[in-house]
Amino acid sequence: QVQLVQSGAEVKKPGSSVKVSCKASGGTFSSYAISWVRQAPGQGLEWMGRIIPILGIANYAQKFQGRVTITADKSTSTAYMELSSLRSEDTAVYYCAREESSSLGGYFDLWGRGTLVTVSS
Amino acid sequence: QSVLTQPPSVSGAPGQRVTISCTGSSSNIGAGYDVHWYQQLPGTAPKLLIYGNSNRPSGVPDRFSGSKSGTSASLAITGLQAEDEADYYCQSYDSSLSVHWVFGGGTKLTVL
Numbered sequence: 001q002v003q004l005v006q007s008g009a010e011v012k013k014p015g016s017s018v019k020v021s022c023k024a025s026g027g028t029f030s031s032y033a034i035s036w037v038r039q040a041p042g043q044g045l046e047w048m049g050r051i052i053p054i055l056g057i058a059n060y061a062q063k064f065q066g067r068v069t070i071t072a073d074k075s076t077s078t079a080y081m082e083l084s085s086l087r088s089e090d091t092a093v094y095y096c097a098r099e100e101s102s103s104l105g106g107y108f109d110l111w112g113r114g115t116l117v118t119v120s121s
Numbered sequence: 122q123s124v125l126t127q128p129p130s131v132s133g134a135p136g137q138r139v140t141i142s143c144t145g146s147s148s149n150i151g152a153g154y155d156v157h158w159y160q161q162l163p164g165t166a167p168k169l170l171i172y173g174n175s176n177r178p179s180g181v182p183d184r185f186s187g188s189k190s191g192t193s194a195s196l197a198i199t200g201l202q203a204e205d206e207a208d209y210y211c212q213s214y215d216s217s218l219s220v221h222w223v224f225g226g227g228t229k230l231t232v233l
Contacts, residue, residue: 035222037167044123045159045167045210047222062219095166102173105214106222107157109178111166 002027004096004112011118017084020115022096024077029053033099034079035108036070038092050099051079086119093117124149125211127225133201134233141196141228143211149223151192154214158187158196161208161227170209171196198230206232 007021022034035050049060053072060068064083072079079096094115097108126144133139143156150156156174159167169178171187174194186197194213198205211225 037224044227045212045224047220047224050221059221061221097167100172102155104173105154107155107169107172107212108159108167109169109172111168114166 006112009116019082022079028077036081040092123226124223125225127228130229132231138199143194149213149215156194159210
């Protein structure tokens with residue numbers, strides 16, 4: 001069955017960028033959308049944005065507009081999330097999640113294990 | 122603060138029933154969008170628990186159930202077990218321009 005395999009932990013300096021990958025192992029993205037959700041230490045879940053890999057269309061939460069770029073490579077069934085101008089508040093675990101869409105709002109039926117991004121000088 | 126409101130914590134003894142509420146507004150739950158629930162065990166990724174307000178994915182015990190009414194939803198857990206101790210999150214879609222998918226702040230369930 002399909003698993004979402006994410007890249008390893010990162011330590012970044014404030015002001016730099018980070019790019020996290022999410023590969024569908026054992027299958028493809030098919031027509032699913034892939035979302036990125038982050039979780040700061042001890043905090044809740046926060047949706048950042050999504051992409052429909054088969055179409056290459058991405059949209060983002062307003063909070064992250066201009067700082068986040070989500071892309072996908074259909075040929076390798078890999079999605080990427082790049083966050084720029086990093087600050088300490090961006091320290092979090094970043095998850096990719098497969099979205100099961102519906103007309104009444106989608107849900108996330110498959111999650112990656114998460115990638116810890118630490119922003120520290 | 123989160124768009125969807127959950128109690129920070131709930132607790133119950135083994136075998137008891139607990140409920141977790143999730144309150145939204147007219148741009149999300151009240152607009153008719155479905156509510157979904159996730160269970161997050163310590164140090165792990167969230168896991169889908171309930172989708173489409175009241176449906177359980179394969180493998181989720183029927184001790185877990187969901188409901189929705191108006192601008193709120195609830196997750197009920199009956200026959201509480203020690204392994205149910207986790208964080209629980211509700212999620213829905215929001216039609217406002219600023220964000221699409223929204224989560225509750227999470228509820229920590231403690232099994233006494």
